Amino acid sequence: MNRTAQQLITIILVILTGNLIFLIQAVCAQEVASEKSQMGRQQGLTSIQSQAQEEPLSLKTCLNKALQDNPLLSEAQLGVKAGEKVIDSAWGKHLPKLSLEANYTKKQDSWPYIPAESASLAPHFSDEFASWSLVMTLPIYQGGQIITGVELAKIRKVNQENNLSLTKNELIANTINTYNKILQLKKLREASRSSVSAMENQRNNSRLLYEVGRIAKVDLLKVEVQLANEKQRLLSLDEGIVNMAGMLRYLMGEKIAVAGEVPVLSDKLTMPEFTPDFDLAWKTAQEKRPEYLIASTNIQEAELNKKIALGKLFPSLSAFAVYMDQYGYAPYYKEANYFAGFNLSMPLFEKSAYDEIAKERILKSKAEKRLDVVENQIRLDIQTAISSLRESKNRVLTAGQAIEQAEESFRIEQKKYESGAGTTVDLLFAQSAYITAVANHYQALFDYNAALVSYRKVTGALEEYLQ
Numbered sequence: 179m180n181r182t183a184q185q186l187i188t189i190i191l192v193i194l195t196g197n198l199i200f201l202i203q204a205v206c207a208q209e210v211a212s213e214k215s216q217m218g219r220q221q222g223l224t225s226i227q228s229q230a231q232e233e234p235l236s237l238k239t240c241l242n243k244a245l246q247d248n249p250l251l252s253e254a255q256l257g258v259k260a261g262e263k264v265i266d267s268a269w270g271k272h273l274p275k276l277s278l279e280a281n282y283t284k285k286q287d288s289w290p291y292i293p294a295e296s297a298s299l300a301p302h303f304s305d306e307f308a309s310w311s312l313v314m315t316l317p318i319y320q321g322g323q324i325i326t327g328v329e330l331a332k333i334r335k336v337n338q339e340n341n342l343s344l345t346k347n348e349l350i351a352n353t354i355n356t357y358n359k360i361l362q363l364k365k366l367r368e369a370s371r372s373s374v375s376a377m378e379n380q381r382n383n384s385r386l387l388y389e390v391g392r393i394a395k396v397d398l399l400k401v402e403v404q405l406a407n408e409k410q411r412l413l414s415l416d417e418g419i420v421n422m423a424g425m426l427r428y429l430m431g432e433k434i435a436v437a438g439e440v441p442v443l444s445d446k447l448t449m450p451e452f453t454p455d456f457d458l459a460w461k462t463a464q465e466k467r468p469e470y471l472i473a474s475t476n477i478q479e480a481e482l483n484k485k486i487a488l489g490k491l492f493p494s495l496s497a498f499a500v501y502m503d504q505y506g507y508a509p510y511y512k513e514a515n516y517f518a519g520f521n522l523s524m525p526l527f528e529k530s531a532y533d534e535i536a537k538e539r540i541l542k543s544k545a546e547k548r549l550d551v552v553e554n555q556i557r558l559d560i561q562t563a564i565s566s567l568r569e570s571k572n573r574v575l576t577a578g579q580a581i582e583q584a585e586e587s588f589r590i591e592q593k594k595y596e597s598g599a600g601t602t603v604d605l606l607f608a609q610s611a612y613i614t615a616v617a618n619h620y621q622a623l624f625d626y627n628a629a630l631v632s633y634r635k636v637t638g639a640l641e642e643y644l645q
């Protein structure tokens with residue numbers, strides 16, 4: 179009995195020890211799970227906080243940042259400031275010029291460095307002499323070249339301003355199209371992710387059906403191939419979004435420090451109502467389009483260059499005044515003198531001057547032809563933009579209806595396939611049709627907005643996006 183009691187006690191102690199060990203392990207596991215859960219919450223909160231810190235970017239915000247920080251625009255602005263200084267330089271040619279001149283000479287023989295003033299005042303000789311003089315010249319008439327030069331500098335400054343507007347328009351257009359392209363690709367990525375998720379579920383269902391012998395292996399392979407294609411499409415969309423995000427940051431003047439960082443955008447890709455008008459667009463383009471204004475001012479510049487070339491054939495008149503001190507050293511002598519007068523230059527013949535006039539006439543004719551080319555190009559651009567607006571608008575409306583139909587068709591084919599009434603081919607066709615409809619819809623939306631940007635760009639009215 180004692181042995182039996184001892185065995186029972188031993189068995190009970192073993193059982194209690196095992197239960198105790200199990201309870202300890204359970205408590206430890208619970209603590210570890212609790213710590214992991216807390217760490218996960220903290221990481222989740224950190225992720226949410228980091229996302230909250232990055233405020234979504236609107237299109238207007240991106241445009242303002244691009245116009246403020248992009249170095250291309252800063253470069254063009256410096257060109258305008260340089261043009262202002264060119265005007266000041268051209269106008270400064272009206273003012274007198276003042277210069278200080280000095281001379282030192284050492285000769286082998288004595289030289290009459292101060293000539294005789296009369297029969298009673300002999301010249302002064304020396305083999306070593308020096309002089310300094312203060313010279314002032316004042317242009318009086320230069321054949322109209324100085325006045326024309328000021329006008330030419332003003333015209334060139336206007337061209338610098340037009341080039342600034344041209345750079346600004348290019349920057350605005352590229353920023354808008356890049357922003358809209360990111361919105362388009364994100365929508366396509368959402369559809370692609372939804373398609374991948376649906377195809378993964380379909381693959382799992384197909385495997386089960388294949389295992390029970392309800393479908394052939396070729397049907398399972400078709401689903402897996404389609405799933406692989408959708409994953410490839412998703413990877414391509416992710417890469418496209420990353421590239422467009424880098425382009426957007428470049429346009430905003432940011433230095434890309436983190437590869438693959440995609441900004442959060444707040445706007446949506448929509449189809450704003452707009453009614454284009456060819457005549458109004460042409461009239462606006464003549465007033466605001468930088469290319470047209472540049473071509474017009476180029477004609478004026480060519481005319482002024484021709485005037486300057488003609489001015490070289492006219493006489494030039496200037497006044498001068500000089501104060502001079504002269505020194506001789508063997509023997510030592512010093513004398514100060516001053517004189518003033520006028521200088522008249524009359525060109526008689528210079529073939530290169532006539533050739534230059536002929537060249538400027540040809541360049542003016544070239545500038546006039548260039549204006550005709552720009553006018554024709556603007557008219558073509560307006561027509562193309564209006565046609566693109568109408569065509570893309572119709573595609574948006576048609577593709578929007580096709581999405582609803584394709585989505586419903588895909589849902590029906592999924593149900594039919596799961597119930598065994600549908601075929602794999604019909605299911606894959608419906609899934610492909612849905613993705614194609616989504617892609618067509620958002621491509622049409624992007625094309626419509628791009629056409630609208632092109633229309634406003636050709637008319638020089640892109641600053642409407644900043645309002």
